[in-house]
Amino acid sequence: MAMHQPQPDLPPPVAERGALKWLRENLFSTWYNSVLTIVVGYWLLSTLIPLIDWAFISAVFSGDGPEACAPGAACWVFVQQRLGFFIYGFYPDELWWRPNLVFALFALAVVPQFLPIAAAIRKWLAIFGLTGLPVAAYFLIAGGHFGLESVDTSRWGGLMLTLILAYVGIIAALPIGTLLALGRRSEMPIIRGICVVFIEFWRAVPLITILFMASVMLPLFLPEGVTFDKLLRALVGITLFQSAYMAEVVRGGLQAIPKGQYEAAEALGLGYWRRMRLIILPQALKIVIPGIANTIISLFKDTTLVLIIGLFDLLGAVKSTLSDPAWDNVMAEGYLFVAFCFWVFCFGMSRYSHRLEKNLDTGHRS
Amino acid sequence: MESDGTPLRPGRPKPWNDPRVRAVVFQIIAALTVAWVGWTLFQNTISNMESRGISTGFGFLNSTAGFGIIMSLIEYDETMTYGRTFLVGLANTVLVSGLGILLATVVGFVMGVARLSSNWLVRKVALAYIEIFRNIPLLLQIFFWYFAVLGTLPGPRQAVNVGDVAFLSNRGIVLPKPIFEPGAWLIGAGLAAGLVVTFFMARWARRRQAATGEIFPVLPIGTVLILGLPLLGYLIQGGPVSWDIPALGGFNFRGGITAIPELGALLLALTLYTASFIAEIVRSGIESVSKGQTEAALALGLPPRRVLRLIIIPQAMRVIIPPLTSQYLNLTKNSSLAVAIGYPDLVNVFMGTTLNQTGQAVEIVAMTMAVYLSISLFISLLMNLYNRAVALKER
Numbered sequence: 001m002a003m004h005q006p007q008p009d010l011p012p013p014v015a016e017r018g019a020l021k022w023l024r025e026n027l028f029s030t031w032y033n034s035v036l037t038i039v040v041g042y043w044l045l046s047t048l049i050p051l052i053d054w055a056f057i058s059a060v061f062s063g064d065g066p067e068a069c070a071p072g073a074a075c076w077v078f079v080q081q082r083l084g085f086f087i088y089g090f091y092p093d094e095l096w097w098r099p100n101l102v103f104a105l106f107a108l109a110v111v112p113q114f115l116p117i118a119a120a121i122r123k124w125l126a127i128f129g130l131t132g133l134p135v136a137a138y139f140l141i142a143g144g145h146f147g148l149e150s151v152d153t154s155r156w157g158g159l160m161l162t163l164i165l166a167y168v169g170i171i172a173a174l175p176i177g178t179l180l181a182l183g184r185r186s187e188m189p190i191i192r193g194i195c196v197v198f199i200e201f202w203r204a205v206p207l208i209t210i211l212f213m214a215s216v217m218l219p220l221f222l223p224e225g226v227t228f229d230k231l232l233r234a235l236v237g238i239t240l241f242q243s244a245y246m247a248e249v250v251r252g253g254l255q256a257i258p259k260g261q262y263e264a265a266e267a268l269g270l271g272y273w274r275r276m277r278l279i280i281l282p283q284a285l286k287i288v289i290p291g292i293a294n295t296i297i298s299l300f301k302d303t304t305l306v307l308i309i310g311l312f313d314l315l316g317a318v319k320s321t322l323s324d325p326a327w328d329n330v331m332a333e334g335y336l337f338v339a340f341c342f343w344v345f346c347f348g349m350s351r352y353s354h355r356l357e358k359n360l361d362t363g364h365r366s
Numbered sequence: 367m368e369s370d371g372t373p374l375r376p377g378r379p380k381p382w383n384d385p386r387v388r389a390v391v392f393q394i395i396a397a398l399t400v401a402w403v404g405w406t407l408f409q410n411t412i413s414n415m416e417s418r419g420i421s422t423g424f425g426f427l428n429s430t431a432g433f434g435i436i437m438s439l440i441e442y443d444e445t446m447t448y449g450r451t452f453l454v455g456l457a458n459t460v461l462v463s464g465l466g467i468l469l470a471t472v473v474g475f476v477m478g479v480a481r482l483s484s485n486w487l488v489r490k491v492a493l494a495y496i497e498i499f500r501n502i503p504l505l506l507q508i509f510f511w512y513f514a515v516l517g518t519l520p521g522p523r524q525a526v527n528v529g530d531v532a533f534l535s536n537r538g539i540v541l542p543k544p545i546f547e548p549g550a551w552l553i554g555a556g557l558a559a560g561l562v563v564t565f566f567m568a569r570w571a572r573r574r575q576a577a578t579g580e581i582f583p584v585l586p587i588g589t590v591l592i593l594g595l596p597l598l599g600y601l602i603q604g605g606p607v608s609w610d611i612p613a614l615g616g617f618n619f620r621g622g623i624t625a626i627p628e629l630g631a632l633l634l635a636l637t638l639y640t641a642s643f644i645a646e647i648v649r650s651g652i653e654s655v656s657k658g659q660t661e662a663a664l665a666l667g668l669p670p671r672r673v674l675r676l677i678i679i680p681q682a683m684r685v686i687i688p689p690l691t692s693q694y695l696n697l698t699k700n701s702s703l704a705v706a707i708g709y710p711d712l713v714n715v716f717m718g719t720t721l722n723q724t725g726q727a728v729e730i731v732a733m734t735m736a737v738y739l740s741i742s743l744f745i746s747l748l749m750n751l752y753n754r755a756v757a758l759k760e761r
Contacts, residue, residue, distance in 0.1 A: 026484075026485065026486035026487075027485060027486055027487060029484060029485075033484065033485045036483075036485050036487075036488055037485060037487050037488075040485075040487050040488055040491060041487060044487075044491065187389070188389050188392060188393050189393070190393040190396055190397050191392065191393060191396055194396060194397075194400055201739075203742075204735075204738060204739045204742040204743075205699070205735045205738045205739065206699035206700065206702040206713070206738060207699075208702045208703060208705060208713060209702065209713060209717065209731070209734055209735060209738065212713070212717055212731070213731050216721065216727050216731070217727050217728065217731055219414070220410070220411050220414045220415065220727060220728065221407045221410055221411055221414075222410060223410050224413075224414065224417065297501070301502075301503035301504070302503070304503040304505045304506060305505060305703075307505070307706075308705060308706055315503070315505065315506055315509070319509065322513070329518070331513050331514040331517070331518070332510075332514045335506060335509060335510045335513070335514050338506055339502045339506055339507075339510070342501065342502055342503055342506065343498065343501045343502055346501035346502070347497065347501045350501070
């Protein structure tokens with residue numbers, strides 16, 4: 001008996017599958033897109049190929065001095081030779097183990113947060129990072145106690161100083177900003193007024209004028225004989241500046257919490273601080289994680305401004321070595337190195353905030 | 367149960383437990399603390415200034431400055447007063463902020479739209495641009511452009527020559543300068559007439575379209591008017607404009623308009639940095655318009671270009687405007703980083719040189735901060751007015 005045998009399916013046309021289909025849909029869908037692809041592609045290739053060649057292929061990565069470098073190629077020897085200065089500033093060589101120990105403690109507190117280990121351990125490490133670490137870091141880096149040699153803050157510098165400024169700024173700005181935001185939402189008119197004026201003032205002026213004010217005018221404000229360390233002044237300026245921005249971010253979260261939550265918390269008989277701590281803030285802060293992350297990132301980038309008042313942070317340290325006549329024009333290498341360092345930190349923080357936002361998203365939407 | 371006819375009433379809480387009493391006490395304490403801190407600072411400042419022999423008041427604004435400024439939009443030389451240096455700095459700040467806002471908006475919108483392009487390559491290039499430029503400190507970008515890029519340009523003698531009229535060197539870019547001769551007023555008049563006529567034509571066309579549905583080609587006719595009327599004026603007067611073309615003389619260029627490299631580097635860095643933030647704002651604004659809007663507009667028979675202009679952009683603008691405002695404010699405040707490379711803005715000239723020469727820190731810092739406060743308030747006011755105009759009209 002002859003049965004009808006269907007022919008096997010033909011494969012899809014070449015232009016409708018695999019890489020060709022992807023190319024056609026994503027790069028050459030219309031004549032306009034094709035022109036755009038070709039122009040942009042040509043421009044990319046013509047800039048990227050020489051750039052990659054300059055930065056990696058013909059670049060010199062290690063050597064003993066300026067002679068090791070080749071003309072027309074990146075001279076990373078410069079960065080390699082000065083790395084110690086870029087990381088520790090003028091901190092004495094024989095005491096580098098102290099900042100190194102702090103870096104290790106910092107890694108101990110931070111790295112496990114990204115690893116899949118017990119939540120309780122991560123929590124305790126985070127608490128250590130926010131409380132114990134700054135204290136330990138102060139005693140280790142500044143010295144002067146427990147038989148450690150004292151190192152003046154004017155000798156701190158480089159990446160170490162950048163991280164100190166950023167870390168202290170972050171762990172101080174978040175609580176201060178939260179308090180300011182609560183104050184701005186308070187029902188007491190005088191408290192609210194003080195917070196509004198404070199926040200709006202700091203937000204309206206550039207950070208650089210604040211740092212100037214801290215270095216020029218602060219001595220005028222204080223009683224005679226009282227002086228502050230230059231580093232501390234910069235730190236206070238940056239912290240107060242960013243806490244005003246943080247306050248506005250947190251206020252956004254507070255306003256997004258439905259009124260029912262406030263009323264329910266009150267109906268449970270909780271006092272103001274417990275209401276805020278147990279009911280409102282956990283929800284409000286969770287909503288504004290992207291905003292908090294943005295503020296933290298901008299604080300991190302703003303730490304570079306301290307070089308204008310004469311502190312040697314990472315950018316300041318690199319910039320001060322660029323004028324060394326022994327090295328023949330290493331501007332681009334130096335600045336690209338700093339840019340890479342900052343980029344890694346900032347990009348990492350923004351990725352982490354995305355992840356945190358996803359992990360904490362419980363699916364409850366207002 | 368005891369019942370003497372009086373209804374049960376909760377007793378008043380003890381004063382230290384009564385929220386109203388507490389509120390009053392807290393506020394009094396806060397007010398007193400602020401007043402005390404303010405008074406102490408004031409007292410300290412007065413006594414410190416007396417002991418250091420710093421004079422007070424704004425009299426210094428009328429004394430001779432005695433220092434030069436490398437770039438000034440208004441007339442200035444060393445014999446003028448400190449008050450004049452304030453104005454010079456302010457004008458330079460306004461110039462760089464205004465140009466920066468304009469350029470950053472253009473670049474930001476282009477990049478934000480490119481981020482949503484159907485072309486994979488364009489999308490990825492825009493993404494790379496945004497992620498690179500917004501994660502690097504602005505100060506570093508300013509240094510990079512100033513020292514590593516513009517600083518390595520050749521000197522005036524080996525300047526990059528653009529058609530023998532413009533020159534690019536490490537002293538900046540020199541452009542030909544137009545010199546207006548007596549009859550040139552007609553060109554300006556033509557431009558003004560073109561703008562006014564186009565404005566009223568657009569209003570009339572909008573009303574007519576709302577009433578009858580007929581479309582009037584405002585864009586091409588307006589372009590012809592705005593460009594054509596000044597040209598007509600130029601031709602009627604027989605070409606009343608001549609050009610002062612820069613020429614190499616000695617070690618620098620003579621004639622023409624010079625844009626100093628400090629301005630170029632600052633503008634480049636501010637534009638690229640702020641535009642990366644604006645691009646993200648624009649992208650999220652466009653993405654916030656629901657797809658149903660596009661589909662409904664296409665179903666109404668609107669061609670795709672009009673869908674973008676009439677349906678998507680007006681709705682996206684509502685989401686875009688508030689964060690865009692704060693980016694404009696950031697750019698204005700960030701322009702004060704000029705001090706790091708020596709562009710003579712307000713902070714550099716007034717809070718820097720003038721403060722160092724006079725020592726009157728309190729007055730000068732207060733004036734500078736007042737300027738930034740007013741610029742902030744002014745930009746917010748403008749953007750709030752615009753925001754009100756485009757906001758959702760709920761009836």
